[in-house]
Amino acid sequence: MRKDKKQPELADIFRNYGENYRRSHFLSTEQSKTMYHIEICRTALLGGHSEACDHCGYKKNSYNSCRDRHCPKCQTLVKEKWLAARKAELLPCPYFHNVFTLPHGLNPLILGNKKVMLAMLFTATKETLQVFASDPQWRLVGQLGFISVLHTWNQKLMDHFHLHCIIPAGVLSFDKTKWVAAREGYLFRVQSLAKEFRKRYLSKLEKLYGQEKLCFHGRASDFADKHVFNTLINNIKGQGVDNLLKTTIRWTGAGV
Numbered sequence: 001m002r003k004d005k006k007q008p009e010l011a012d013i014f015r016n017y018g019e020n021y022r023r024s025h026f027l028s029t030e031q032s033k034t035m036y037h038i039e040i041c042r043t044a045l046l047g048g049h050s051e052a053c054d055h056c057g058y059k060k061n062s063y064n065s066c067r068d069r070h071c072p073k074c075q076t077l078v079k080e081k082w083l084a085a086r087k088a089e090l091l092p093c094p095y096f097h098n099v100f101t102l103p104h105g106l107n108p109l110i111l112g113n114k115k116v117m118l119a120m121l122f123t124a125t126k127e128t129l130q131v132f133a134s135d136p137q138w139r140l141v142g143q144l145g146f147i148s149v150l151h152t153w154n155q156k157l158m159d160h161f162h163l164h165c166i167i168p169a170g171v172l173s174f175d176k177t178k179w180v181a182a183r184e185g186y187l188f189r190v191q192s193l194a195k196e197f198r199k200r201y202l203s204k205l206e207k208l209y210g211q212e213k214l215c216f217h218g219r220a221s222d223f224a225d226k227h228v229f230n231t232l233i234n235n236i237k238g239q240g241v242d243n244l245l246k247t248t249i250r251w252t253g254a255g256v
Contacts, residue, residue: 086166103243124200
């Protein structure tokens with residue numbers, strides 16, 4: 001039976017197509033460095049080292065790693081350690097997996113203002129979840145804990161800014177004396193949660209715009225015009241919220 005061919009790695013793609021891509025696209029200094037590090041990772045350009053077994057004397061020569069935090073090869077061990085640490089924190093209860101997504105219409109602005117606009121994604125998500133957890137109508141009333149992980153593209157490597165949240169099915173009472181378990185189903189009404197998230201995020205964005213703390217470069221240059229910016233915000237407010245929030249249930253240990 002013929003063995004399957006080795007699947008191409010990110011480094012292979014960069015080595016084969018990276019030079020042409022850099023000629024036709026603008027990359028920041030950080031992006032160029034990262035791309036170069038991944039290209040040369042575990043190659044002769046970084047030198048090598050020998051590994052020897054202290055029992056049988058077997059020796060193996062290996063190339064050095066780039067150790068770039070964006071390199072998928074170098075971060076495997078770091079990722080596994082992080083996952084193990086998170087699994088050790090899991091509570092004996094069901095978990096929910098939420099994905100809070102920013103509308104694609106904001107992508108040009110986000111690309112020019114990543115630090116502030118992605119920080120707002122974390123803040124708006126946190127505020128939305130905690131406000132709902134404190135509201136008596138959802139029969140919880142307590143402190144909600146969760147883990148958030150930012151993703152900036154989709155499976156096709158297109159810009160897609162979203163926050164994955166792993167949320168236990170319950171809260172710790174504000175006096176920290178008891179655990180309040182959620183009812184069957186999800187913690188809150190998903191449509192209401194999505195609307196609150198959108199309201200809070202856009203409110204923060206409009207405040208930043210009014211304070212002139214946003215940059216308008218490239219594809220975002222048109223939004224320097226207040227009328228164009230307001231049209232964008234109103235269009236997003238008029239859209240449905242189905243694409244802003246997805247939720248699925250995960251049982252103990254599976255959420256991570």
